[in-house]
Amino acid sequence: MQYLMSVFGPAEMSEFGSYPDRESMVQALADTGAFNEKLQAEGHWVYANGLASATSSTVVDGRVDPPVVTDGPYLESKEYLGGFWIIEATDLDQALDLAAQGSKACRGKVEVRPFQPLSE
């Protein structure tokens, strides 16, 4: 099964992102990099990346003509999606185990959500 592992972070970022100082940011990035390599080596990796700040997002409504373009983000919140992994795991237990490792590496809570199963 495939799972989306989302990491949320505060709307306001310092120059060190959501981390208190440069040292912890560098360490978290290194740990996350190592975790990503592990995902790849063990065949769980589908895709992962970090997002630019939520204030850089734009909302498009193409259901009308011409499409309406507005400044994002789509939902107002104190915390926004900051990055995510898409992983391949045999079941939720394995996904939760990987999420715990990812959470530890990136120093953030991780939400694990399954993708719809592929139709047969």
Place this chain on the structure above:
Amino acid sequence: MVASLAKRFGDLDIAEEATAEAFATAVERWPADGIPPNPGGWLTTTATRKAIDRIRREKKRDDKYREALLVMDHEPLEPLGAIDDERLRLLFTCCHPALALDSRVALTLRMVGGLTVPEIARAFLVQEGAMARRITRAKDKIRDAGIPFRMPSAGDLPVRVDGVLNVLFLVFNEGYLATGPDTDPVRAELTAEAIRLTRLIRSLLPRDGEVTGMLALMLLTEARRAARLSSSGELVTLDDQDRGAWDAALIREGHELVRERLNSGEPAGRYQVLAAINAVHTSARDIRDTDWSQVVALYDQLVALDPSPIVALNRAVAVAELDGPEVALAAVDRLEAALDGYHAYHATRADLLRRLGRSAESRAAYDRAIDLAGNTAEAAYLTRRRDQLG
């Protein structure tokens, strides 16, 4: 290659078959497509894909099986045997930590306990429709999120067993002292069901100390059930209970289990310590015969395992018997910030203040306890004690 795949997928058959399939594919393709730049890497990647495909096919079969189990209607309980293995896996699935706690309790009673939706709805004072939806949502999550239908891995087992015991203890406690005012104050059907399921999990994990401790705790508590309500429907506290009405067979079995754990020499978890405390109570002919220093020593052990304010409150009740109500009251008063909204905190204070002759303060504490108590039998008991104050 077989070893690395086996290590990764935890299944030697899959590793062997996937490797063989990868070589067969190579024999087929390489003459036509040419040998890839990194033949070893190509073989590993191909074998890995084959293994994942195979696991997916098998997983689908498991899923179908699990779904069939989840939708089946309750069958009468089978005798111990192969079916129990499935029942245990089902119990772990129903008590999975990814489900909300109230869903775990409802699903366990429905799927493993075989209670009907109306019965569970009544037990938790929820509308039948709402309870049916809660159970359906939980089943949907099991399917959609891929909650596995199998025994947890060895590394996860202690935490997962603890999760199952937590659910069973909730069911038991709701039966032993119902939280709401609109049901019977003591409900034998829930305590019996919790004991039955704990016996089941013990028959499958006989060496797990906490499972044994939980069963002993339930048995030693259940043994006193008949003595806990007076003929007028009032709660009877331990010191006033007719010990002749206690169930001697349950006490004997509970004591045997506690002895078994003591003889194991393994460090005791919280359920084992709670069982030991109840073993001390049920060994005494009357309240004055109780070995209170032993009870306090066990509570000290429990505080080290579980430093929660509720454990500290229960310890203080035992301290009152050993060192007097004044020492106990000082300990209880320190818990005010944490337990001000808890009826047992005020009931304990009320009793200690009464014993110290501080009637006005005692009355105020009884008032708070009665306000906060949901259980009708307990409220009736507290009201009588308050009205007896001079």
